[in-house]
Amino acid sequence: MAKTAKGSMRKVEIACVAWIDLLGYGSQISESGFNPAHESAAAAIHRLDRFHTAVSEKANRYFPTLAMNDGVIAYRDLSPRAHSVTYDFLRRSIDLFHHVNNVDQNELSHPGARLVIAPGFRVRRVHSFEQHLNDGKGKLIKTKLREGTITPEQAINEALKARQYFDAVPELQGNFALTRAYLADESGSKAGLGGPNCFVDLSLFSSTLPDWITFSETIDWESRGMQAQFGRLAGINHEAAGRVQSEGILSAFDIAKTLSNDHEIEAKLRQERFRIVR
Template sequence: MDLPPVPRRGASYAVSISCVSWIDLLGYGSMLRKVGFDPTADLARDAVERIEAFHAIVADHSKREFRTVVMNDGAVALRDLSPRSHSVTYDFLARSIDLFNSVNEKDSEIGARMVIAAGFRMETTARDHIFRTSLAQRVLEQLRIGSLDAEEAVHQALVARPDFQGVPALQANFAFTKAYLVESKGTDGGFGGANCFIDLALFDQDLPEWIKFSELQCFHSDGISGRFGKLRSFDRESAGKARLSGVLDALGIAEKIGGAGAAQRMLDTRRRA
């Protein structure tokens, strides 16, 4: 696979390759249905304790290189991959598998399912809209006229609830779309149980020896397709000895997802300084 030259460090693009891990607690909804979705019921205590433990584990695994967002009984981790180094892809994959294992060790009775997927992400104006909310405007105006000092402004920004909220990195993020659709297929679609399903677009055609899958499953829905492996084992030591061979950087993944020329088209969206 012929790829374009590696871009310089620090370049940014309107289109990039994102990797997303979507993890969902199995059976959480049925626990609440049994009590009529009344969290004050005695029998709801197990569900409440379960989701609190889940959120705590996700928070514990969250890092600058592994940002997460919790959405009730689900959570998403995300990172833009590097067109320069496949180690970023491996790092995100390893952290995702660690999160999956930690959740299922704690929640062993029912468990959680994870889908790790790669896809294109487009920059949108969501970040600009968030900044332009009335909250931001009010704080800036008060700073300008001197009715707030810097410390008070920071405090207001931290504790106030903005009128418009969002996660810019999840907007127009088709890795997230793919992961969500795959996880939603569940058992009927071949993606059942408390298992971790990994997008094979992250790897070379010949899968690396340091990761093993018990089965492979094709996915196609709403114009998005891919092949996923159900994780059987992941060997960090072997991956290190192999110098992470077999896992792709953003350019390689772009070619697998978008076909020949996709990597160059992505690089052509580079933003000028």
Template structure:
């Protein structure tokens, strides 16, 4: 759509594309929450969450939130005559990390607070200085070396050639411990792989979800984080490896 305007946002033909982009951002923002954080860049969005090693309710909650986001975007796109969006929900491991020591703006804020406490600046000046602080480096630790994100991104990018085509919602079947669940309707499984990167997964398109009468505490057929880790690695002792990784 924006290509018709030569990627010039000032061109009259770009108006619809920019309006579509803003509408997409608004929908993603409305679904974002503490337990469903998102990162948006242009016409793409990433939602992420660490799963519980004990309870499948977190897995279930993330799946439902993802489905609701996808469904609203699909409805919005259809109403405007647009083709829709594709969503891929994938499972994987991620590196533990934090942003401490990487963001220089944190030091600026500490300096402001210290000078305020010492009485070297007043409240008005502290607020004025804090408002002018602009980060020069940004990072979301949860998305660094996040191999669920890697898998989802590569699978989505493979498109129709990889079996992940159209404006559909594809889910990693590793999150389920049994087929034929009554509360979710899935299409035919897709044995997806990217040989060069050594990535593979079984996905299926989600055709419908009937979750409102289901108790989220113990959803039928959904794995918790530990069970998913065991499924991904084939290692029944993966919990020991995860505990050791925390010490690194």
């Protein structure tokens, strides 16, 4: 978790989200009447399984993902000190896009997936999920372990399978990068964001785009009070980016300045903090 001072965390982060979804999946499954037991649904269900497997192959601690049926969210807080974090998320997102489309188009002969990458503010939320687990299922497991009715291995297995009755991904709550990416994807072809393409919010870059990434076109987009300019990815040269240490992509606070017309946004982001009580 990015800190601004010892014993504190920013109340507002700058996050980046990649939203990827399978094209035409809704109409594909609707042909079966949304009945997964119908024989015509087999291809759609297999497609969804392969999609989730493909995403899981690219997910890791620096690139966590959340699957929501035929859509997947990848997310990460950006660093105010290192633009390399922004580049790393961009690189991983584009790699995911190519991997998913290789599976969906080349292996399964389906239409492919669209990816939208966008930054935005994220309001840090304080959740007590750990306390809920310790007071609920966790308490029961620890009691059984003390009483000797289960072995340590059984206790670990039960803990790994424990699920909460209410759950959420804290990093995706109050996350307006997610709002931005989702709305852009939802706009689709009518807004110029169609097809199995990768669209990148140009707010991630300096006013002069770096030479190591190219876009076939730029699209001005607006929805529900949000405005952005997206580039349709043509190519990215990671070797060239490495030679210049990914110069041209922005760190968190510089991105915040492109997202807000508040001239004091950086100072406000630095000042607003949670105190950590241990």
